[in-house]
Amino acid sequence: MVAQYDLTGRVAIVTGGTGGFGKAIAARLAGCGAVPVLWDLPSSLARAGETGLASQAVDVTDASSVDAAAAELFARFGAPDILVNNAGIVGDVRRTWEIPVDEFRRIVDVNLMGAFHVCRAVVPLMLAKDKAERRGRIVNVASIQAKEGMHNAAAYSAAKAGLVALTKSLGKELAEEGILVNAITPAASLTAMSIDAPPERLADILSRIPMRRFLQPDEVAAMIAWLASDECSFSTGAVFDLSGGRATY
Template sequence: MNSYDFKDRVAVVTGGANGIGAAVVERLAQSGARVAIWDMDISAPEARVTGLPSDQVLLVQTDVSDLDNVLAAAQATEERFGLIDVLINSAGIAGPAAPLAEYPVDMWRKVQAVNVDGTFHTCRAVIPGMVARGYGRIVNIASIAGKEGNPNASAYSSSKAAVIAMTKSLGKEMSQYDIAVNCITPATAQTRILEQVSAEFIEYMRGKIPRGRFVTVDEVASMVLWIASAENSFTTGAVFDLSGGRATY
């Protein structure tokens, strides 16, 4: 396992109590970072989070779809740790599987609010401090669905395509600073988000991956850590594929 130096760095991981976010939190903390977890549900974090030193981890109940709530989380993080160097946007919801013509309007709006607005809100909250200090790393967790589109998942696919486009735009805006903004597009990972979709849809997704399996959260964390490290000093506005061969661009 590669190691990156995050000593004296402060990271925020949205959706960090479980799944991909929790794996990233664990790796960041093991690499020396202090980590704030912004999550809607902080009542039962995974053991990989609760086992970390309490002085390294801060849990902040946060609804990323609400800008005022995000700004309050940023303030709480800065009061505890002083600043924010790294932002990992991992919070997201899948929404139900349904044809677009039958898609529930309220769920469409909820998926966009969490996945798109949430990414916008958190980036908006941390960027001023990063610009003032001349350093920052932002990694947005998009999805292969944002590249290819998944049938019966128009809300999720659209939201992740928006995250990809937002990453490209913001990466160019921040290119004059030592602030790298990138995203990754993983194939399906074995996380709680699969509880929101049918068994048939899960098998359909697995069948589209040439490697024949879902990506692990630890594999995702490995890629995220390099992108979020100081060593990633040139690449920005990029989309890193993590689809097991499903996409090759």
């Protein structure tokens, strides 16, 4: 039996909303009664076609694009209740000293700066609600690599580690404001973001997961549904593992 949480009428922004995780997250939140709004690049939205869900073209690396989308969302739906910072990219498999400067910066811009831009624009909208009515939930999708690092993936590991630290800082800042901020640290899943990795890389990653399988997007969505609900009431600035046992702390 699938656990259901009452999110009726809650507006939920899902960045990277057309990707493997994004689609599963949006579907699960919608199934709980929320109103998901997909934020993604124009090209990604075009490839996704008709989803039946609200969407906005947003480049999370561009603060002005994020600010405009947040203003438009507020005008249409009112203050958002749920934010899932899911947008991310991996980058090529390279040793640290072989990573081009522009690629390192691009990976940090999407995975870390993107989440910062979105939080910076969305948190004030959440705070605009009367405190007694706030049920704010922010979930940042980090990575198991944030905890342990990963060889030949320094930019992604560093960006996701920064996202964990951002989660902890923002969680403390909002702890008395009726807005909870948490992160999840998934292991690899065979979504479009990782499925094209070299076979030997995927085999190496799989060998590090004690459960000996890849993560399913629906498992990510299930944890986020709980974190977005009233059932999650005393966790903030926390990091929730989704690594199949790979995490050592």
